[in-house]
Amino acid sequence: MARGAITDVDASDIGEHLEAIAEGDRVVTHFFESHLAGYRGWRWAVTVTRVPRSRHVTVCETVLLPGPDALMAPGWVPWNERLQPGDLGVGDLMPTAPDDERLAQGYVLSDDPAVEEVSWELGLGRSRVMSREGRIETAQRWYEGEAGPEAPISTAAPRNARCGTCGFYLPLAGTLRAMFGVCGNLYAPDDSRAVSADHGCGAHSEALLGTAEQPVEELPTIYDDTEVEAVAVSRGHGSVEDEEPAEDYGHS
Numbered sequence: 124m125a126r127g128a129i130t131d132v133d134a135s136d137i138g139e140h141l142e143a144i145a146e147g148d149r150v151v152t153h154f155f156e157s158h159l160a161g162y163r164g165w166r167w168a169v170t171v172t173r174v175p176r177s178r179h180v181t182v183c184e185t186v187l188l189p190g191p192d193a194l195m196a197p198g199w200v201p202w203n204e205r206l207q208p209g210d211l212g213v214g215d216l217m218p219t220a221p222d223d224e225r226l227a228q229g230y231v232l233s234d235d236p237a238v239e240e241v242s243w244e245l246g247l248g249r250s251r252v253m254s255r256e257g258r259i260e261t262a263q264r265w266y267e268g269e270a271g272p273e274a275p276i277s278t279a280a281p282r283n284a285r286c287g288t289c290g291f292y293l294p295l296a297g298t299l300r301a302m303f304g305v306c307g308n309l310y311a312p313d314d315s316r317a318v319s320a321d322h323g324c325g326a327h328s329e330a331l332l333g334t335a336e337q338p339v340e341e342l343p344t345i346y347d348d349t350e351v352e353a354v355a356v357s358r359g360h361g362s363v364e365d366e367e368p369a370e371d372y373g374h375s
Contacts, residue, residue, distance in 0.1 A: 125153040125169040128182040132159065137167060149173050150183070157187060164193035225257030258298060265303060265317055272321040276312060280323035281330070287320030290328035 129137055138156025145151050155167040170183040189195055203220070211217055219226070228251060253261070265271065272278075286292045291308035294300045295317070302320060306313040311326035 124180055125171055125182070126155060128169050128171075128185050129155070129167050131185070141166060146170065149175070154188075159187070162187065162194070164190045166190045166193075223257075225254060225260065226251040227254035227257075228252075262299060262302060266319050270303075270313065270316060270318045270322055272319060272323070274322065276325075277321075277323045280325050280327070282323075284323045284325065284327035284330055285320065286318050286322045286324075286327075288327075288329070291326075292318075292320075 126137060136158045138158050141154040141156055143151055143153050150172045152168050152170045157165045157167055165187055168188045169185045171180050172183055173180050286304065291306060292304045293307050294304040303317050306316055306318050308314055308326050311324055
């Protein structure tokens with residue numbers, strides 16, 4: 124009876140009976156294997172019951188449910204958790220959460236309470252700035268990434284060619300000033316990017332300092348015309364044989 128209650132599909136889409144589970148008093152759910160295309164591991168579930176002192180069975184519901192090894196779509200993830208660095212394109216708008224822990228009110232930018240009291244001027248400043256947690260997270264991400272000292276281009280550069288001693292290094296303002304700056308060298312791979320002070324590359328401003336350019340010594344060209352050396356030259360066969368008389372050219 125439970126098998127016959129599955130009427131939404133062909134009989135060939137219903138497989139063997141798998142198990143029966145008692146849901147309660149006189150309530151049982153029968154599970155059948157599903158052969159529907161695209162539903163691997165799913166099972167037909169038919170719940171039946173009967174009233175007390177009755178032999179008449181009633182079908183409560185039929186439904187297709189996933190089994191333990193069912194093929195299912197990935198769980199839904201909110202957009203703000205799916206977004207990755209680099210996903211934001213031209214014209215895209217990404218709203219910032221009001222409770223973003225990376226941000227704090229502009230008048231609490233300083234960690235010094237004495238400075239906080241005089242840091243806010245009416246009509247000036249930003250409504251929110253990066254919080255201490257946000258700055259620490261940013262500094263750690265930059266330092267451990269391509270802008271830090273362990274980047275391949277940095278480890279391959281001379282040890283004394285560090286950004287903190289480069290003339291093209293523009294230190295940041297604020298609490299990150301001692302640790303990070305922006306590269307201003309047009310020819311450097313990190314031009315216009317934030318780099319750590321101990322980052323480095325081959326475009327350091329002092330890379331050629333103290334290395335005088337050595338003039339190239341040009342040797343004079345020598346022609347030895349004091350001796351004549353006979354050189355045998357092989358000649359291929361021409362159109363006139365050597366044994367034939369010379370042809371008259373009509374002049375002396």
